[in-house]
Amino acid sequence: MGSFAGKCEIVEEKEDRQNSIVYSARSTAIPYSRSSIVDDKDLERPVLKLGYRGSLEDDINQLFESISIRTSGMIPSYQVGASSSSRNNAPLQRSALKSPANAAGPRSPSKRNAEPANLKQALRDLCVSKATETAAASKRTPKTSTGGSVYGSVLVEPGNGASKEGKPVLVELLDEAQRGSSDSISQQLRLLKIHSSSQNSQTSKRYCDEMTTLNKHKNLSFDDQELSNEKRSFGSSSPGAGNNKTVVGLKSVRKVRLLYANTPSSTIVNGKRVAKLTRTIPRGGAKPTLRNKGSLKKKATNVYDEVDGFYDPVAKELLCHRCHYALKNTAAKEEPSKDSLVEADLEVNPRVKEGCLDELASDFSSSSYESSHEISASAVTKLDKIRSSLDLMNSETSAFGKKDIEDVSEYGNNEIMEEDSLLDKEVDQKDSVFMSEQSVEIGSFSEKSVVMNPDSPPKKLMSFEGEVSDTTVQIRVSEIENKGEECIGYNSSSTSISEEEQEQRNNIMTRSSFGNRPHMSKDVRWEAIQHIRAQHGLNSLGLRHFNLLKKLGCGDIGTVYLAELTGTNCLFAIKVMDNEFLERRNKMSRAQTEKDILKMLDHPFLPTLYSHFTSDNLSCLVMECCPGGDLHVLRQKQPGRWFPEPAARFYVAEVLLALEYLHMLGVIYRDLKPENILVRDDGHIMVTDFDLSLRCTVSPTLLNSSSPLHTDAMRLSSGSRNGSNCIEPSCFRPKLSRGSGTKKKGKQHRITMKKLKKSDLIARFKSLPQLVAEPTDARSNSFVGTHEYLAPEIIKGEGHGAAVDWWTFGIFLYELLYGKTPFKGATNEETIANVVLQSLKFPDNPNVSFQAKDLIRGLLVKEPENRLGTEKGAAEIKRHAFFEGLNWALIRCAIPPELPDFYDYGVPNHEGKSNYLDCKAVGEHLEFELF
Numbered sequence: 001m002g003s004f005a006g007k008c009e010i011v012e013e014k015e016d017r018q019n020s021i022v023y024s025a026r027s028t029a030i031p032y033s034r035s036s037i038v039d040d041k042d043l044e045r046p047v048l049k050l051g052y053r054g055s056l057e058d059d060i061n062q063l064f065e066s067i068s069i070r071t072s073g074m075i076p077s078y079q080v081g082a083s084s085s086s087r088n089n090a091p092l093q094r095s096a097l098k099s100p101a102n103a104a105g106p107r108s109p110s111k112r113n114a115e116p117a118n119l120k121q122a123l124r125d126l127c128v129s130k131a132t133e134t135a136a137a138s139k140r141t142p143k144t145s146t147g148g149s150v151y152g153s154v155l156v157e158p159g160n161g162a163s164k165e166g167k168p169v170l171v172e173l174l175d176e177a178q179r180g181s182s183d184s185i186s187q188q189l190r191l192l193k194i195h196s197s198s199q200n201s202q203t204s205k206r207y208c209d210e211m212t213t214l215n216k217h218k219n220l221s222f223d224d225q226e227l228s229n230e231k232r233s234f235g236s237s238s239p240g241a242g243n244n245k246t247v248v249g250l251k252s253v254r255k256v257r258l259l260y261a262n263t264p265s266s267t268i269v270n271g272k273r274v275a276k277l278t279r280t281i282p283r284g285g286a287k288p289t290l291r292n293k294g295s296l297k298k299k300a301t302n303v304y305d306e307v308d309g310f311y312d313p314v315a316k317e318l319l320c321h322r323c324h325y326a327l328k329n330t331a332a333k334e335e336p337s338k339d340s341l342v343e344a345d346l347e348v349n350p351r352v353k354e355g356c357l358d359e360l361a362s363d364f365s366s367s368s369y370e371s372s373h374e375i376s377a378s379a380v381t382k383l384d385k386i387r388s389s390l391d392l393m394n395s396e397t398s399a400f401g402k403k404d405i406e407d408v409s410e411y412g413n414n415e416i417m418e419e420d421s422l423l424d425k426e427v428d429q430k431d432s433v434f435m436s437e438q439s440v441e442i443g444s445f446s447e448k449s450v451v452m453n454p455d456s457p458p459k460k461l462m463s464f465e466g467e468v469s470d471t472t473v474q475i476r477v478s479e480i481e482n483k484g485e486e487c488i489g490y491n492s493s494s495t496s497i498s499e500e501e502q503e504q505r506n507n508i509m510t511r512s513s514f515g516n517r518p519h520m521s522k523d524v525r526w527e528a529i530q531h532i533r534a535q536h537g538l539n540s541l542g543l544r545h546f547n548l549l550k551k552l553g554c555g556d557i558g559t560v561y562l563a564e565l566t567g568t569n570c571l572f573a574i575k576v577m578d579n580e581f582l583e584r585r586n587k588m589s590r591a592q593t594e595k596d597i598l599k600m601l602d603h604p605f606l607p608t609l610y611s612h613f614t615s616d617n618l619s620c621l622v623m624e625c626c627p628g629g630d631l632h633v634l635r636q637k638q639p640g641r642w643f644p645e646p647a648a649r650f651y652v653a654e655v656l657l658a659l660e661y662l663h664m665l666g667v668i669y670r671d672l673k674p675e676n677i678l679v680r681d682d683g684h685i686m687v688t689d690f691d692l693s694l695r696c697t698v699s700p701t702l703l704n705s706s707s708p709l710h711t712d713a714m715r716l717s718s719g720s721r722n723g724s725n726c727i728e729p730s731c732f733r734p735k736l737s738r739g740s741g742t743k744k745k746g747k748q749h750r751i752t753m754k755k756l757k758k759s760d761l762i763a764r765f766k767s768l769p770q771l772v773a774e775p776t777d778a779r780s781n782s783f784v785g786t787h788e789y790l791a792p793e794i795i796k797g798e799g800h801g802a803a804v805d806w807w808t809f810g811i812f813l814y815e816l817l818y819g820k821t822p823f824k825g826a827t828n829e830e831t832i833a834n835v836v837l838q839s840l841k842f843p844d845n846p847n848v849s850f851q852a853k854d855l856i857r858g859l860l861v862k863e864p865e866n867r868l869g870t871e872k873g874a875a876e877i878k879r880h881a882f883f884e885g886l887n888w889a890l891i892r893c894a895i896p897p898e899l900p901d902f903y904d905y906g907v908p909n910h911e912g913k914s915n916y917l918d919c920k921a922v923g924e925h926l927e928f929e930l931f
Ligand SMILES: Nc1ncnc2c1ncn2[C@@H]1O[C@H](COP(=O)(O)OP(=O)(O)OP(=O)(O)O)[C@@H](O)[C@H]1O
Pocket: 001, 002, 003, 009, 238, 239, 240, 243, 552, 553, 554, 555, 556, 557, 558, 559, 560, 573, 575, 607, 623, 624, 625, 626, 627, 678, 688, 689, 690, 691
């Protein structure tokens, strides 16, 4: 990561190995520097065993399929599922009783068995709460003045029993944001009607003409609003800026001439390497703004209900329509022994034990149960959480297809495929649409929404596995180029693509669109890029489609620009790397590592890679942009140059979640420092810079305790299965008594416990099995990191593993709290010596809590085997008293300590003056300075 003054990286490069450590420009720029050290051994020979196999999902599946059980007495989820197959025949028991075996039933669309899917989801939910994903997604979606936008337009050829077979129907996919635009809605309804009654290719032509007119009209106001909407400015103290100067001044002339359109990539002009870019889209001209359509009313019914009904008509009757928690009529049916059921449930869902029960334990400790012998309402809520989690997990595992349907329901279906599929598979897919109920209104986007043909009978969406049946119609859409210029959008070609391609697209659709990044489905940046691809071809996206607004920073392997996708108001950070330069400096593998890791990531505190392309020997990574600078800069702005403890806790907590996620993916980060923690516009953080990371295998393990309290704890939690965490007052919550399990009117939110000791409870919850997905076996001998952050084992060359990240995490927390790192010496050598030899000391000022110091002490243990986090990873650290009371699942919805200043996106101002990066037009080319 590029750094601000004083923040430097040291890189031991392959080409310079004979000279021992070679310091990068940043390290030499400053007398005393904090630098990343890289011995490229890892980068040179891939350490990856598990490997990146095309998708995050594959990796996660791999992780879970390789789970080992360390202790006896623990029944793996799949065994539970198998052993409880007898229960599978009880369809009414939609709850914890549903075993994974049920999931692998005939309805499962996946060829994979359902058990890994269950575990995978458990892992995913471990760090990312499903409930908060939606909230975060909407938070992260840029608020444009346009409101909604087009997700895709498709020309549909209904088949498979459709009454109007052969009639093409053009369908425009819209989002909901423009609900208020009644004119637009009616206009589009009219348009759609026209198309559905048309029978020839003139339909799409006519439609497109009309839509173009409509959009032209709409774009007028859109642009006006856009201007007023974009008045924020990037922090003047952008770390990139300072860093750039340093790097440029000291690195061996890294001014790169970027050339587009068959010109050589690097040209030296006046000793500077500059980029030359041929633009196909005129800058400053009329913006081919994304079409924005009015959104339409959301349908009340949702897929979940249907599925629920499919499983259990009784449960459906009792379904809470707010939380979708299906309540069982327990009185009406015979239940197996509560204890055994709960045991099975908990075995299936270690997350419940791990997360919720811990919280419950702490709730107990703070409640007044000792006097009243009653569990507090908040504890009941936790129990409800467990219960809902169990239900969720079981419903997910019992019906893979159902999970997908829920995803679609939650995040919106009928949307254009997400970008990651393109990244992973190198296959560009324009759009995929699930056709569903005919009766729903157009544009009810988060439901089954697309009207295919008004004359055709209602369609019911039942599965996502790509089957075409009486009840499911799945539309494949191919690119416009295949069909001439009749339509500006997409047209259907379900019959024009090969079976193989279709299968591939099926896979992409089910895995990627709804599996990998469902929460990103409404990100206007995704659709903006899709739109460009639709207009210019699948693999057409290149630098020429972006207006470079500002250089954000310059690092060891590339330069990062703030860029606007031309014709939209979508901003990105584009990292531009000159392959020639990287090859010459043996840094290609670092760039590749970074790209590979970025492609895998899907986490709120990690960057999203929207696209990547190589053009004229330039590798470009299109990422989301963080306008708030980095934590190093932010810390410098604090009084005393240290963060108050609550702020530090917030930042380190988010970083911890990011590290946890990385470790679960088999990525050891190795370069944690404030400079690499960027601040998003919403004040939350984003961990960046993965070129020094180590990829490795990870073996998720389920740790169990054979505590005798285990059964009691499970009995306690059994009550949770019959309620929900719904806040809807009408949502039925039975009151559970420990002894009888009966419910009593008027006491729905309380669980009575008799003489239960606090210590017993805590012991019980601690005894619950725990999922550990820490790459404990990873080993590397590289000399990688930043001096002040180097772990002792790296310095000693003893070989290191994931524990180095927990060491750096300790240094990081120390620095945020004290404004300096604990082992810093006058020189880098001294610093390194201090790391190994000096004991940890805490300054008297500022005053830091005992809990914070205790956590730092645990993390900064010099022997990695005794270090906090080494054995169980982030789970261990998250339980530390320093984080007590922190709601991990909702932290990304929490209010951050501070918001970045308003920033200037660099769009043209009202006078028509451009704020674009200064580029020189030379004939057809644009030249700009790369380094
Ligand atoms: N997504 C982003 N949003 C805003 N600024 C960014 C973003 N990514 C990078 N930057 C800025 O660009 C600078 C260089 O980026 P980065 O550190 O990724 O480059 P690098 O070549 O990998 O550096 P390093 O030498 O540390 O590996 C950073 O200091 C940061 O200020």
